[in-house]
Amino acid sequence: MTAFQPRRPLRALFVHQNFPGQYAHLAPILAERAGVQVWGMGEKPGYSAPGVRYIHYGTPKGAGDQTHRYIRSLEAAVRRGQVIANRLVQMRDEEGFRPDVIVCHPGWGDGLFLKDVFPQAKTLYYWEFYYNAFGQDLGFDTTQQVTLDDAARVRALNATQLISLQSADWGVSPTRWQWSRYPGWARRRITILHEGVDTQRCAPRDGAVFRTPEGREFRRGDPVISYVGRNLEPYRGFPSFMKALAIMQKERRDLQAIVVGGDEVSYGRKPEGAATWREKVLGELEGQLDLSRIHFTGRVGHDDLHHLFRVTRAHVYLTYPFVLSWSMLESMACGAVVVGSATPPVQEVIEDGVNGLLVPFFAPEAIAASVLKVFDDPKGHAHLAEAGRRSVVERYDLRTVCLPRQLELVERLAAGLEPVAETAP
Structure with a gap:
């Protein structure tokens, strides 16, 4: 500089x-x-x-x-x-x-x-x-x-x-x-x-470990996917992600999901008939999810978040047409393959099949299918992670x-x- x-x-x-x-x-x-x-x-x-x-x-x-x-x-x-x-x-x-x-x-x-x-x-x-x-x-x-x-x-x-x-x-x-x-x-x-984006701090690291609040450890290569939001709510696609997760869990018995975010409402309406959106969505999907393979962490520290991005096989980022989250760009900088919603301003950053994958926001089946492709073939999608980091370095460093x-x-x-x-x- x-x-x-x-x-x-x-x-x-x-x-x-x-x-x-x-x-x-x-x-x-x-x-x-x-x-x-x-x-x-x-x-x-x-x-x-x-x-x-x-x-x-x-x-x-x-x-x-x-x-x-x-x-x-x-x-x-x-x-x-x-x-x-x-x-x-x-x-x-x-x-x-x-x-x-x-x-x-x-x-x-x-x-x-x-x-x-x-x-x-x-x-x-x-x-x-x-x-x-x-x-x-x-x-x-x-x-x-x-x-x-x-x-x-x-x-x-x-x-x-x-x-x-x-x-x-x-x-x-x-x-x-x-x-x-x-x-x-x-x-x-x-x-x-x-x-x-501080792409020196937000960068791939060998040996990264993400620990859940319960002490479970995950490393690169483990069967992990991730989802992050300041809060778990519709504006950031939490219901769509959980519906997709129900599909993915039936297809892959080893899949582990790490879900980061609080239970408040940052944007939009409060849920009807439930105290939080997590409670509401889990109630709607009762019996369809294996909760033992879903790790709700609440909010985590910035360094821990970067470790998650380094170990996940696929990171899901969904949003209404709204403010772009720092977490999406930081996940790309850390070397995660991002499966993002085909909504602005995500489309301004991710080109489908070039530096990430784009999926319809309200289509759990399509979200699940894209995530599972990356989950099943990490090496075959490594070029997306490399191109994703390169995009952030070139445009947002x-x-x-x-x-x-x-x-x-x-x-x-x-x-x-x-x-x-x-x-x-």
Whole structure:
């Protein structure tokens, strides 16, 4: 990675509800540069990195009980934005703090009033997902009708982003598809730029071992397949995977499945008639699964996750048309053969039969058939793993691709220069 040399002393402020979030690499790297001062700001205490001065702003109050449900997220965002703005005003007036560049994820309201406190600062915002009632996650499951109430609620969800879009100097979106979801007038000031994958850390390793919470150990060559989600829920294809697993278990008596994820709901609706989606799906498939060969681990540490990707014969990644998970790219970087859903933005990364396999999201039989092909012939599919890692290194590598471009964006904004706009697909 080429050295970043700021044209003048630079003060950069990073703001993220769950700091460091997408800035886990960029903020510390920027802080290493001569003449650069870096502050980080987030809700939770405890963050520490060399050169980054961290401020936590506490947990703001949420929306009131009488708030219309369409705008509860907006009210919560305004409350958060106000807490952050007040804290920064205090720093400005008492300490003389004035950043040159503010890098922010505005999804929770963190970016609403930053320009009002520091009108001269250049702002670079992270645009992750623009909600639409049609053509992406809402209505993807055709068994659920999209009502006017749904469409209106989703339209109102964009209010926080729209206010922040108006005040942002520039933005980044991690994939072309996520970029394409934003209105045309907004896309003209958004660069397609992923936060990057550390392909040195996420790499194949001989002798890798994955241990389940019960102490069961799995190594490369063992009859293992994997599934990972932050939580086990429909948005990430958990029901489709489990239905496919029921088919696979009948076909292969030695197959072991490692399922990573929590039991909360990150996206979409809560299940009806059950406390969790895992409980609901297992209830629907009662008698069809051999639970002794399914290892539910809950959430695991990052290093453990990488070990899983190194030992699995096939990794299943399914998603609604939605935000692309870091786990898919990291699994490819670790040398796993990925069987992914034929949905955007997965299709932006995986080409079927070239660097992975694509399957219909709602087709358990097709998912099972593709996974079993890889399961039965790991050597015959090794080229997919090699090509998958190569794709991530070439397009998303942290040090050689993404960080240099991120640093260039910060430098250009600090110098008062406008980045180059993206062209349409």
